[in-house]
Amino acid sequence: xxxxxxxxxxxxAQSIDTATRQPEEAKTAPGTAAPSAAPDGANRPAxxxxxNPRRKKLAIGAGVLALIAALGWGTQWWFVGRFIESxxxxxxxxxxxxxxxxxxxxxxxxxxxxxxxxxxxxxxxKLDGRQYQAAYDEAQATVAAREADVARAQAELGQHAxxxxxxxxxxxxxxxxxxxxxxxxxxYAPLVATGAETDERLAELxxxxxxxxxxxxxxxxxxxxxxxxxxxxxAALAQAKAQLSVAQASARKAELDLADxxxxxxxxxxxxxxxxxxxxxxxxxTRLLTVVxxxxxxxTANFKETQVGHMRPGQPVTVHVDALPGExxxxxxxxxxxxxxxxxxxxxxxxxxxxxxxxxxxxPVRIRLEVPESLRTVLLPGLSVTADVDTHGxxxxxxxxxxxxxxxxxxxxxxxxxxxxxxxxxxxxxxxTVGPATxxxxxxxxxxxxxxxxxx
Numbered sequence: 265x266x267x268x269x270x271x272x273x274x275x276x277a278q279s280i281d282t283a284t285r286q287p288e289e290a291k292t293a294p295g296t297a298a299p300s301a302a303p304d305g306a307n308r309p310a311x312x313x314x315x316n317p318r319r320k321k322l323a324i325g326a327g328v329l330a331l332i333a334a335l336g337w338g339t340q341w342w343f344v345g346r347f348i349e350s351x352x353x354x355x356x357x358x359x360x361x362x363x364x365x366x367x368x369x370x371x372x373x374x375x376x377x378x379x380x381x382x383x384x385x386x387x388x389x390k391l392d393g394r395q396y397q398a399a400y401d402e403a404q405a406t407v408a409a410r411e412a413d414v415a416r417a418q419a420e421l422g423q424h425a426x427x428x429x430x431x432x433x434x435x436x437x438x439x440x441x442x443x444x445x446x447x448x449x450x451x452y453a454p455l456v457a458t459g460a461e462t463d464e465r466l467a468e469l470x471x472x473x474x475x476x477x478x479x480x481x482x483x484x485x486x487x488x489x490x491x492x493x494x495x496x497x498x499a500a501l502a503q504a505k506a507q508l509s510v511a512q513a514s515a516r517k518a519e520l521d522l523a524d525x526x527x528x529x530x531x532x533x534x535x536x537x538x539x540x541x542x543x544x545x546x547x548x549x550t551r552l553l554t555v556v557x558x559x560x561x562x563x564t565a566n567f568k569e570t571q572v573g574h575m576r577p578g579q580p581v582t583v584h585v586d587a588l589p590g591e592x593x594x595x596x597x598x599x600x601x602x603x604x605x606x607x608x609x610x611x612x613x614x615x616x617x618x619x620x621x622x623x624x625x626x627x628p629v630r631i632r633l634e635v636p637e638s639l640r641t642v643l644l645p646g647l648s649v650t651a652d653v654d655t656h657g658x659x660x661x662x663x664x665x666x667x668x669x670x671x672x673x674x675x676x677x678x679x680x681x682x683x684x685x686x687x688x689x690x691x692x693x694x695x696x697t698v699g700p701a702t703x704x705x706x707x708x709x710x711x712x713x714x715x716x717x718x719x720x
Contacts, residue, residue, distance in 0.1 A: 347656040349575065353626065354565035356585075358645040360556045361531055363388060364549050366524040367396065371544050380535045382555060385528050389540055389552055393525035400522045403515035410508035417501040424497050428490040435483035442480045445473030533557040561643050563595065563631040565651040566605060572627045574655040575600060581631050584650040588642065594634050597653060601628040629653075 369391035376388050448469045533555045540552035563583060567575070575597060583593040604625040606613050631651060635643055 347654055348652050349567060349571040349655055350650065350652045351565055351567050351571070352648070352650045353567075354563055354583075354631075354649040354651045356561050356643055356645050356647045356649060357564050358533075358557050358561045360536075360554050360645070361529075361533075362554055363527060363529065363552050365389070365391060365527050365546050365552065366548055367391065367521050368545070368547050369393070369396075369525060371540055371542050371546055374538075374540055374542055376535050376538070376553070378535060378538050382529045382533065382535060384530070384532050387526050387528050388535075389527040389546075391525040391527070391546060393522055396518065396522040396525055400515070400518040403511065403518040406511040407508065407515050410504065410511040413504040414501065414508050417497065417504045421494070421497045421501055424490065424494060428487070428494065431483065431486045431490050435480070435487050438476065438480040438483045442473065442476035445469065445476040449473050527552065529555050531555060531557055532559070556645060558644060559640050561633065561635070561645060562598070563633055563649055563651060565629045565631055565649070565653075566626040567629055567653075569604065569625045569627055572600060572629065575629065575653060576655075579656075580654045582652045582654070583631070583633065584652075585643065586648045586650075588639070591639070593636075593639070593643075595631045596634075598630040598632040601630075603627075 371389060372392050373390040374388075375390065376382060376386075382388065449466070453466060536554045536556050538553040540546070546552060563581075577597050577599055579597045581595045581597060583595055585591070585593065601608075604627050606625055631653075633643075
């Protein structure tokens, strides 16, 4: 510090000391004796003036209000808040349908615009159907030809039946003629022995009987051949009918292909993501546009695994949509996913690699919404939502799960007397590998916490 600064500080200190002493000197006038002793209580510190009573009242009132607010919040939390599970990892969804043609062809007409509302069965896109029309006409002609083949086979079979009847009649006539000729021979043989008839007459009768027998055998062979030919004609008729069925099936397929050149909507909704253009060639299965059923939106909320322990289907839900502030929507829990989101990821996490960091998993919960008619056109798939689930009835038992098909079928089978159905073996945990050293105990005691799985 410089000398000038020190001098200024000393001057300031002297000025303050002088100002302090002047009031004390003024109290004692010149020629007046100083008081011999100070009065009682002169050396006591001066008492502070009483505070503002208004401030005290305000402070007390604020404390009371804070206490009431804390009490109200605690009561609300105890009776309501602690049962509410909330998440903002929730989005509206809808089961959208991708529209694609079943047949290929050039697009000749697009019948809808972007964001247009469509109904069930409404035509959306038309394809060039000339070649499918030609194929359908050809199939119809083939059906007509096969029907003619069937009619011809039936006519041949009918004619053959008439021929068989005629052959059978000839057979009966030949049989009667053969019997008559044989009887004549028997009658004339004794007459020839007695000389009443000549040998020439008997020889003629025997010759006639032989010819009658030959005719009978010929007719019998004709009848047998006709019967066997009937089987052949029946087979030909069956083949003609089968070919007719094939032709009719081809005609139906051609008709379906022709009808599929007009692509129709299979549900009601709104058109979105329209990628089809007139003149482009559409392959079967190529995405043309998407129909979104906006009237059937639902909510998928991804709750933490620590929040879903007491969730049950049917519990009430309050939904706040970011696009509709101040308009809560109500709903109910529809179902819980059978696994966390990581289990259904394209690349599930593998935690057996050595390094492990525990991350809270999230379980998708499907929520069925009770949307007013005035808001159905506003709620769109993909909107962000905050969902609050009221689990107040969480102590109630969970609904019984639907048994697996194999277990249900096993339970439905009758149990033979004296036999019991062995319990089903427990399956290994999801995404775990059971090696040779794994022993699955299928007879674990019901209600125990052990799964009966021993790993070496």
